[in-house]
Amino acid sequence: MKLSFNKSALLNGINIVLKAVPSKTTMSILECILIDASIDEIKLTANDMELGIETVVEGSILERGRIAIEAKLFSEIVRKLPDSEVRIETDADNNVSITCEKADFKIAGKDADEFSYLPMIDRDDHISISQFTLKEMIRQTIFSIAAGDVNKLMTGELLEVTENELKITSLDGHRISIRKVLLKDSYANQKVVVPGKTLTEISKILSGDTDKEVLLYFGPNHILFEFDRTIVLSRLIEGEYFRVQQMLSGDYETKMQVNKKDFLDSIERAVLLVRENDKKPIILNLQDQTLEMNLTSMMGAMKEEILVNKQGKDIMIGFNPKFLIDALRVIDDETVNIYMVNSKAPCFIRDDEESYIYLVLPVNFNRA
């Protein structure tokens, strides 16, 4: 194999597929990037068996071939090369030579036959959405998936297509995050649970450009994202997702309208008194048009008041401050509406169109 690239094009391609290279694995072939120039274009592929990424890189094929190269070393070498033409050559023993100007690296490659190609899936059902919107929706929901594997379904996000609406839901047992967006067209209904890791990695690759589209294809066990000259293929999480709709009630006793930045800043100050693993609630005491916030820990006490617009009953309610912070940080509105029933029932942060709904469960606290 003999290939020639512009350095920045090659590096860009490597950085894209690198997202699917596992950091720890016992199978050394999974740590490799496959360069496949066996036909007319040059494709880079990485595949950790859950998530696979393939991208086409501009370059010249002087002699066709395929090779697998250890991803980390390959990316470091290319990154440090001069901004110039990079040549990659292999011999029959899978020795790889990477040259650029007067620099010449020789490293050992691996037989491309060892590499697992991405499975093929039918490209029938799909939807189209802007890269910007998908990237935003992931950012605005991904924080409330559960870590560990208490329940596998909680480690992913539910993607639902209903005619011309895409809804993304995540939950971890203490809170629920929902974002909805209208699509330009209507599509067949879909309901799949995508691993959180896939969504995290794809949101790093998406350009965040409102003019560029990404296509999502739905297979029985996989989802495929296609954009620019890249495809990302991921396994789905099997099982039936939680029935979220029945937890979302429209009834409330108290509606509080508050300046988002003031509210967020206050809570962020209060958590300075909370060391990790120390679960101290922030207590909201809403009386008339004044919200008093209190947090007391081993380290000290904090009190702050802000003016709000309240309808309905006064209320005193405690929350894990981190959960409020996570939700408020990803809401772009200047003022937010918070709906509450009583000190035992979840609160809802949502806009009138319900383009976002954040449900947070309250916590018990001592009424001192």
Place this chain on the structure above:
Amino acid sequence: MKLSFNKSALLNGINIVLKAVPSKTTMSILECILIDASIDEIKLTANDMELGIETVVEGSILERGRIAIEAKLFSEIVRKLPDSEVRIETDADNNVSITCEKADFKIAGKDADEFSYLPMIDRDDHISISQFTLKEMIRQTIFSIAAGDVNKLMTGELLEVTENELKITSLDGHRISIRKVLLKDSYANQKVVVPGKTLTEISKILSGDTDKEVLLYFGPNHILFEFDRTIVLSRLIEGEYFRVQQMLSGDYETKMQVNKKDFLDSIERAVLLVRENDKKPIILNLQDQTLEMNLTSMMGAMKEEILVNKQGKDIMIGFNPKFLIDALRVIDDETVNIYMVNSKAPCFIRDDEESYIYLVLPVNFNRA
């Protein structure tokens, strides 16, 4: 005590003295910042017994007093307060109240009497130098002090004043770094060894401004730096420093003049093949006007050639690539001169005026 500050002035002062707060200590009073407003100005002090920093902060004294406050929590709280007036009040039980707009923190302070003030030293012998120059000289030499405490003297840097010249020297047994600068005036001769930690921390506080001066005062056991409204006091390292002068020979067999960036880039590429703790040398093979560099490791082999200007004999010599990189990174000249004798003798990277001298010992290698 009752004080009032502008938030940014207070935060700036905290950030300065924070450099002398130890990250780990068994004496909790050392983790505190002392606020002393017992006379007419407000001073913040931190002191880890080796290094102490004191700075004056603008503010109003509504009621005189002193208090010690846990540094980390204090700095985090002030950082998160609105950009507005900050009030600090204490009661007779050392309870501290920090208020700003509607935010109100209550934390426990410590008795100021527990705090160790900085020792007083005579301010007789001193020199004056620009903050920029001192900051640069530290950056350009600090990397070649020894870590651990193999030899305590190696963990510091030698500061020598000889009439109107300041010279800073560091060494770790494998290399020596020397920087010299001319001062505006002549001073009494001085020769002190300053702990590396002191110099690292002070270079973070110095403004890097060429117009601003820093004064250095020399005591028998301490050095004191005074600048802006801040003083930094540090213990000296006792003992007689190494006789460096006798290791610096002017004789050479080979002089190589090379473009610094090309040379540095090549070595930085070569070390991609070296994993930590794997001590692979880079081998320089200088023949006529061509420098060939080779590095071979478990991971592969790298070869690169660059054109140089050579006077004297051809030579083949091996180095720890990290040592060359460290020195080349802090030299601002476009081309550097490297002087060598043979493959067993140290090389010198120096300019004609010897404003810098970097000595690096070679390493053995297999002539394959």
